[in-house]
Amino acid sequence: MKVLLVGATGTLGAAVQALLAPRHEVVTASRSGKTDLAVDITDPASIAAMYEQVGRVDAVACAAGGVPFKTIGDLTYDDLHAAAANKLLGQVELVRRGVGFVTDGGSFTLITGILSHEGIPTGSMSAMANGGVNSFVRGVAVELPRGQRINSVSPTVFTESAAAYDAIFPGFAPVDVATAALAYRRSIEGVQTGQNFRVGW
């Protein structure tokens, strides 16, 4: 398959690329400029340009999407919009714009995370984005055309970054990022749709 991997340079994206590259033609994209294509998922024109460059693909996999981590007292109204425009609407736009480029029976795989269901201080915007993406995936799965499928991957904290996040994830058992990458293969090569694949929780 030809797989478009957005967010290929992050901790998760690199693991997904490592898993998929021996099995598929992986076209990488990120903000970094160190990938095959450049994309800023907060910019719909950038997403459109990426799809025009890559052409038809069998799968779109996203491991990109940031949100502000602040308490409700510190969040500004602009932070709310920034959270929505990035991990939430950025990924929704990847799907909306991508429908016309994905082959019959092809798939979308988006990224969410454990904070859709577990509360940590400063986590409310992550919760909002993750929950919005999970439900969007369930909602849109029933109307994607030509047998296209969509799932989200929702990992807990990664072993590789557990030390950095230890203070806000106390006692959360971490999962290896390579295990989270498996869920992308499951989504891309499997047959399920409208699912939220939890990894490590």
Added chain:
Amino acid sequence: MKVLLVGATGTLGAAVQALLAPRHEVVTASRSGKTDLAVDITDPASIAAMYEQVGRVDAVACAAGGVPFKTIGDLTYDDLHAAAANKLLGQVELVRRGVGFVTDGGSFTLITGILSHEGIPTGSMSAMANGGVNSFVRGVAVELPRGQRINSVSPTVFTESAAAYDAIFPGFAPVDVATAALAYRRSIEGVQTGQNFRVGW
């Protein structure tokens, strides 16, 4: 208690007002101009002005929030942002701005709906907004100050509007809007927080 009810003129809002009015001081707000206060939840300045007018309240209850109903092929990028700015970020902003006005132990009650979990054609933006609000509620509950609580109410289709929505909700058992209103009382007068109260499903 003094309860600020946003979206008081809708089918659900009117039922919530009817239930709460004999028990509490209910201050109503809506876009319609037929309520005590006027508010447009897509406009943060309007939300701020509403709180300045109402002052301290024991509970904020929201029954307002729209989203575009279109298939993924018909949705525009502006539709995505419109969905996010209204039912999702509009309600999040009610909380963010409201924290300073709600009394110790007071509560927020937001509205979501069954489409966070059930797919219908044209429902993906409703799914996104509902899922985002439900997860925001879970996420922010752990960090609200001074014992403040927050829950969401998630009804299925209402008996009162089932005929109008029959085509897109075939075979969904409806629930009386008065039953959904009970969940607001449960949230406002109860002790739970971070919960999503499903009504009729």
